Amino acid sequence: MADRTTIYDVAGAAGVSISTVSLALNSPARVSQETRRKVLEAADALGFVPKPDAVAKARRGVGRVGVIAPFTSYPSVARRLNGVLAAVGDRPLEVVLFDQESAAQSSSPLLAGLPITGRLDGLVVVSLCLEEGVADRLVAARLPTVLVDVRHAGFDSVHTDDAAGGRMVAEHLLAAGHRRFAFLGEAQRSGLYVSPSQRRLAGYREALAEAGRPLAEGDVRLSGHDLAAARAAAGELLSGPGRPSAVFAADDTLAAGVLRAAGDLGLAVPGDLAVVGFDDGDLAEALDLTTVRQPLEDSGRTAMELLLRRLERPGTARQVMLELHLITRGTSTPGH
Structure with a gap:
């Protein structure tokens, strides 16, 4: 049936026009999520494969891999890409980038459309939740896919232990004698998955509770992922009763907002307030910020190496966990 099915059949089954089918397959961001869902479901039910993809599948490969990530929102992602490109080296392989605006949402229209329209040999997904429906489509399309900073059963992945990173921070601050703690994380647009920020908070909270210093509800603030939003949220956190003497921010951008808020309130760092971030970019x-160092370039390099290996010889899914390290600097260590 796949060979006889046309775009006209898909349009009829989905109840949309031919042009809408074309947009849903080739420019998924330009149609609504509901329309895209109807088109993709119709295409799957009919076994429809666009002609260019059918040609590509008949060849040994198109010499092209994709990387989908929130490139414009998170500085850390660009460093992961550096690792991806280093692993590709001088191979005759084109790397195509797909930018997803935010990692703080569960649905990715770009990712939802890629299995049919990507025309790729393989895919690296960085810091984006992989929904069950999308995972099923990737598997059905036999598109080799490696996940970075995310795990999903049946897929190769490269990740770190975010909860362990949160524990590292708590242990560092407890050892420094702090008694009042807080956390600033990124607000999620969806509760359908557990984000790195939430995992870091979980490890931080657990270690503090074990030490008899549990976080209260008011000790946790969430904000948008930009300096102004983080600064405002941190200002509220530091202005209330029982001001914390130490704040752990889920990444370095949010930590910069905490530092700005501390300056607004005339608080000395680290004398009045210790601040710790995550990533180490x-x-x-530049801020002399104590932070948890992620092996960002290594994660991208390892992911591409896993993908290249899978393209050569498919096998069982491989999970690679990279180590985290606490880098102590002047925002938590007096006289650093």
Whole structure:
């Protein structure tokens, strides 16, 4: 049936026009999520494969892999991409980038459309939740896929232990003698998955509770992922009764907002307030920020190496966990 099915059949089954089918398959962001769902379900039910993809599947490969990630929202993602490109090296392989606006949502229209329209040999998904429906489509399309910073059964993945990172921070601050703690994380647009920010908070909260310093509800604030939003949320956190003496921010951008808020309130860092972030990018070094270092370039390099290996010889899914390290600097260590 796949060979006889046409775009006209898909349009008829989905109850939309031919042009709408074309948009849903080739420019998924330009149609509504409901329309895209109807088109994709109709295409799947009919076994429809666009002609260029059928040609590509008949060849040994198109010499192209995709990387989908929130490139424009998170500085850490660009460093992961550096690792991806380093692993590709001088191979005759084209790397196509797909930018997803935010990692704080569960649904990705780009990712939902890629199995049919990507025209790729393989895919690397960075810091984006993989919904069950999308995972099923990737498997059905036999598109080799490696996940970074996310795990899903049956897929290769490269990740770190975010909860362990949160524990590292708690142990560092407890050892420094702090008694009042807080956390600033990224607000989620969806509760359908557990984000890295939530996992970091879980480890931080657990270690503090074990030490007899449990976080109260008011000790946790969530904000948008930008400096202004983080600054405002941190200002509220630091202005209330029982001001914390130490704040753990889920990443370095949010930590920068905490530092700005501390400056607004005339608080000395680290004398009045210790601040710790997560990632250890250029921003952390510029701010002399204590932070948890992720092996960002290594994660991208390892992911691409896993994908290249899978393209050569398919096998069982492989899980690679990379180590985290606490980097102590002046925002938590007096006299650093």
